[in-house]
Amino acid sequence: MNITEPGFRLAGPLALPESEVHLWRVDLAAVADGEPGWRQVLSDDEQVRAARFHFSRDRQRYVAARALLRIILAGYLVSNPKDLTFLYSEKEKPALSHNYADSELEFNVSHSASVALLAFTRGRQIGVDVEQVRQDFDVEGIARRFFSPSEQEQLSGFSPAEKYAAFFRCWTRKEAYIKATGAGLSLPLTQFDVSIAGGEAQALLATRPNASEAGRWSLREVPAGAGYIAALCVRGQGWQLREWTSPE
Numbered sequence: 425m426n427i428t429e430p431g432f433r434l435a436g437p438l439a440l441p442e443s444e445v446h447l448w449r450v451d452l453a454a455v456a457d458g459e460p461g462w463r464q465v466l467s468d469d470e471q472v473r474a475a476r477f478h479f480s481r482d483r484q485r486y487v488a489a490r491a492l493l494r495i496i497l498a499g500y501l502v503s504n505p506k507d508l509t510f511l512y513s514e515k516e517k518p519a520l521s522h523n524y525a526d527s528e529l530e531f532n533v534s535h536s537a538s539v540a541l542l543a544f545t546r547g548r549q550i551g552v553d554v555e556q557v558r559q560d561f562d563v564e565g566i567a568r569r570f571f572s573p574s575e576q577e578q579l580s581g582f583s584p585a586e587k588y589a590a591f592f593r594c595w596t597r598k599e600a601y602i603k604a605t606g607a608g609l610s611l612p613l614t615q616f617d618v619s620i621a622g623g624e625a626q627a628l629l630a631t632r633p634n635a636s637e638a639g640r641w642s643l644r645e646v647p648a649g650a651g652y653i654a655a656l657c658v659r660g661q662g663w664q665l666r667e668w669t670s671p672e
Contacts, residue, residue, distance in 0.1 A: 438499035440529070445658055446544045447552070447646060449669040450492060453538040456484035462491035465505040489540045493533055496542060500529055517606045532603055539652050548663070551603030552646075553596040554654035559588045567591060570598075574617040574629070592653040594620040597627050597643055600657040604641065618643065627655070 440446055455462075463471065470490055477483035494505035501508070501524060509521040520529060528547040533540065536556045543552040567576050575594050582590045597618040602611050616638070617630040627644060631637040642661055648654035656665075 437502045438496070440500050440544060440546055442528075442546045442548075443662070444545075444664050444666055445548070445550070445656070447656065447665060447667045448492070448496060448542040448544075449648065449667065450489065450540040450542065451538060451649075451670050452485040452488055452535065452540050454670060455488045455492070456481065459484045459487050462487045465491050465494050467506070467509075485535065485538070485540075489533065489535055489542075492540075493531070493542055496544070497529070497531065500544065501527055513606055515606060515610065517603065534599075534603075534654070536652065539648055539654075541646070541648065541654055541656075543656060545658060545663070549604050549606065549659040551600040551605070551657045552654065553599035553603060554648045554652055555592050555596050555599075556652050557589055557592050563587055563591045567594075570595075570613045572614045572617050575620060578620045589622075589653065590620045593622065593645060593655070594618060596653050596655040597645070597657075600655040601628060601641065601643055604657040604659065628657070 463474070466474070466487065474483050474487050477486060491505070494508050497508055497520070498505040509523060510518050511521050512518055518533070520527070529544065530546070530548060530550050531542065531544045532550050532552045533542050534553045535541070536554050539554055539556070541552045541554045543550050564579075567579050571579065571594060579587065579590055579594065597620070598613055598616075601616065601618070602613070605611060615632050616628065619627045619629055622645065625644065626642065628638050628641050641657055641659060642663070643655065643657045646654050646656045646665070
């Protein structure tokens with residue numbers, strides 16, 4: 425399946441067992457030029473939102489990401505991408521409308537600069553976050569504002585050269601967790617601790633006030649390409665991750 429082509433269509437239905445989590449990694453810069461083709465599957469409200477972008481690059485990337493979300497969801501549902509309808513929680517987390525409740529299909533999307541991640545499960549809450557690593561901000565000042573004392577202490581142990589990558593490991597893991605819970609920023613970022621070391625198999629260290637909640641989630645770093653850091657959070661344990669990357 426080549427998801428860099430503007431006319432991309434799945435060759436057939438996609439299987440998503442409850443024991444698997446699927447992660448699709450898209451190079452938006454490679455697919456954005458196909459905007460006319462991607463627009464064919466968008467809804468009227470998505471077309472309106474696309475028209476609001478001031479810069480054509482941002483509009484093209486939004487259109488491609490939204491179209492690919494529809495196409496992949498339709499592959500799991502054996503449906504027409506354009507016919508899919510969505511609803512949004514009070515915290516703006518997107519979900520399929522009640523018409524698809526029997527599928528138990530859950531998804532989450534994140535994009536930063538030219539990388540988009542689209543994650544899918546059945547019967548499990550899920551959150552994903554990707555960020556381009558930057559060094560143009562006060563890393564310690566932002567950490568004092570948003571990170572827990574434990575996370576700030578971890579961050580202080582990194583060298584100046586490593587500190588920005590460590591910051592984004594922490595940030596993406598925290599974002600993936602709050603997106604998975606659906607709580608958004610109503611869940612204080614200081615109310616739970618994540619590990620910010622690389623290669624952690626379970627990066628959610630502690631949750632407050634309910635300490636047992638940490639054991640109900642799987643939180644891990646996932647590859648996002650050079651210059652990017654990403655994390656995936658899924659409710660429950662014992663699932664297998666399958667990944668696809670464009671333009672492979």
